[in-house]
Amino acid sequence: MNILLVDDEPLELEQMEYLINKNFPMWEVHKAQDASQAMKILNQVDVFLAFLDIQLPGKTGLELAKEMKALSKADIVMVTAFQNFEYAHAAIKLGVVDYITKPVIEEDLVKVLNNYSQLIRYSNQIQQSLKLIHQNYEEKITLHYLASKIHINPAYLSRKFQEEVGVGFSEYVNHYRLMMAKKMLIDKPEASIGEISEKCGFNSQHYFSQMFRKETGLSPREYRLKEIGQ
Incomplete structure (x- = not known):
């Protein structure tokens, strides 16, 4: 929408x-x-x-x-x-x-x-999954972890997630982590790129920077400079 x-x-x-x-x-x-x-x-x-x-x-x-x-x-x-x-x-x-x-x-x-x-109705299982992702995005969250939390089969959850949300589980998690990283880059100018990468759940700063540039066209430092001039 x-x-x-x-x-x-x-x-x-x-x-x-x-x-x-x-x-x-x-x-x-x-x-x-x-x-x-x-x-x-x-x-x-x-x-x-x-x-x-x-x-x-x-x-x-x-x-x-x-x-x-x-x-x-x-x-x-x-x-x-x-x-x-x-x-x-x-x-x-x-x-x-x-x-x-x-x-x-x-x-x-x-x-x-x-x-x-209400125009986009998610099943209770997907609502629970999204809530868990939003609460735990900084952790090493996996599809199997989500499935165990809501007591369903991982393959079924993967299929339901794609059908209802419109993107795959991993893509959604990365999108949400990057959204939170954008906010943190602005709200915490004293934090290093490595710190923000870790706080947003990425395995490495290099991977974080790659994903960030893929989504925004900018590196995390370039984005921060553009938004707050630091």
């Missing part, structure tokens, strides 16, 4: 992206800082849900929502620091599905996203 975030504050975008990835790691997040960037993304990607900041440079979020309604079938949620009935009323008239205030609280965001998570 493609999610669009539009906000002129980079930190707000990063925080919302992190919260979405944390709770729904297989969803694709696209970010824009103004209406023009948002419209370019909409012309290239089939966006299912969009979060629009009301106070944008140039066109406001409400104006962007109106344009989006003519172009896309995406559901729209307005995000604003202003708890103002007039804004809410205008948003409702435009047909937005919800309205949340800044600073965005994880519980509020997840409540909105849960309405869409």
Whole structure:
């Protein structure tokens, strides 16, 4: 599922992206800082849900929502620091599905996203598997370990995982570890690449760097420099 975030504050975008990835790691997040960037993304990607900041440079979020309604079938949620009935009323008239205030609280965001998570229904076995991966990604977690924890056959779990999640077990684990590594590279600038590699469950720094470059096009150091300039 493609999610669009539009906000002129980079930190707000990063925080919302992190919260979405944390709770729904297989969803694709696209970010824009103004209406023009948002419209370019909409012309290239089939966006299912969009979060629009009301106070944008140039066109406001409400104006962007109106344009989006003519172009896309995406559901729209307005995000604003202003708890103002007039804004809410205008948003409702435009047909937005919800309205949340800044600073965005994880519980509020997840409540909105849960309405869409039902579109992707995981069996109880896969839900348990994903929870265990998220809780133990820094450890040497294997398919056999997961299968033993939820008391099913490893081959059956492997097949179910591929069918329901859309990617294989190992690919998903690496994707989640890399997502956590990206956050750690930014949040812990004092940590070495080797430390982050180990904390995120990779067997070696070399393998970690290889996987990181494959996913992002950058080395871990280049990514850190790009994001925080250190």
